[in-house]
Amino acid sequence: MVQYTIKRIGTGILSLLVLVSITFFLTRAIPGSPFESANVSGDILEMMEKEYSLDNPVIVQCGRYLLNVLRGELGYSYQNPSRAVTDVIAEFLPVTLTIGGLALLLAIVTGVTFGIWMTASKQKMVRIILFSGTIFGIGVPNFALSLFVLLLFGVKLHWFPVVGLDGWEHYILPVCSLAAYPSSVICRMTAHVYREEMNKEYVVLARAKGLKDSQIVWRHILRHIWLPLLNYLGSAAAFLLTGSFAVESIFTIPGLGSQFVRAISNRDYTLIMGLTIFMGIVVILIQLLVDLLSAWIDPRIRRSYEG
Numbered sequence: 431m432v433q434y435t436i437k438r439i440g441t442g443i444l445s446l447l448v449l450v451s452i453t454f455f456l457t458r459a460i461p462g463s464p465f466e467s468a469n470v471s472g473d474i475l476e477m478m479e480k481e482y483s484l485d486n487p488v489i490v491q492c493g494r495y496l497l498n499v500l501r502g503e504l505g506y507s508y509q510n511p512s513r514a515v516t517d518v519i520a521e522f523l524p525v526t527l528t529i530g531g532l533a534l535l536l537a538i539v540t541g542v543t544f545g546i547w548m549t550a551s552k553q554k555m556v557r558i559i560l561f562s563g564t565i566f567g568i569g570v571p572n573f574a575l576s577l578f579v580l581l582l583f584g585v586k587l588h589w590f591p592v593v594g595l596d597g598w599e600h601y602i603l604p605v606c607s608l609a610a611y612p613s614s615v616i617c618r619m620t621a622h623v624y625r626e627e628m629n630k631e632y633v634v635l636a637r638a639k640g641l642k643d644s645q646i647v648w649r650h651i652l653r654h655i656w657l658p659l660l661n662y663l664g665s666a667a668a669f670l671l672t673g674s675f676a677v678e679s680i681f682t683i684p685g686l687g688s689q690f691v692r693a694i695s696n697r698d699y700t701l702i703m704g705l706t707i708f709m710g711i712v713v714i715l716i717q718l719l720v721d722l723l724s725a726w727i728d729p730r731i732r733r734s735y736e737g
Contacts, residue, residue, distance in 0.1 A: 438721065451496075507693075543623040546621075548617065576680045627651050
């Protein structure tokens, strides 16, 4: 396990370096300059780009940036030179974590519940409605769903507020919009595992002993659902981070997602890179933690890692 952990950490670092390098060249490929919005003359613009070493070849800029990253320096925002990128992350991270955490919790609860209900229900209409709901949740992009619920429940019906985060009711629409896709995926996974486990011999034996289906689910089936669900959490975390970009912008939420969108529109290179690095680290660490937890829970996975 130790050797496997070290190998995974090394793979994560290599993946992060590749991600940083690709993002760096993509940001430099964006037309225009970070300082064009300042409405300055061409000479002053050239001087500002020289001050920030933007007149050097891109490969040289990339090398210098990677060295700074290895020293733990993410730089300062081009649009607000008095603010370090780390300060921006520290300020807006709690909002994104709160929304993402609530969305993940909602997705797990609703996904597992509806997945079992969709498979166990004897009413055909219930199964059709739940299955259609998963198709809708998986197929509709979260930005389109966010606009739909905003217009319907916020603008048309006036049930929920649609701007800012001034109270608990402000979290309902963005959290539900963000949780729709992972909830649908978890529902499908749960239904598949439940269907397979209910046909196995130990379930038949448990029924022969007089256990009800609800008791079988709580005592036996759920433990088999948690392992594939745990493996999905790494992908879910990546989706929630990237999905927050559109959701936070649509609902005017001051989080990392809205800051990322604003940084791209302003060509704020250092802020784009800093947020990319931070989110990449978060996803890699979550995936590593998920793998280790899976190995700890399932001895078969642990033996494969040791082998």
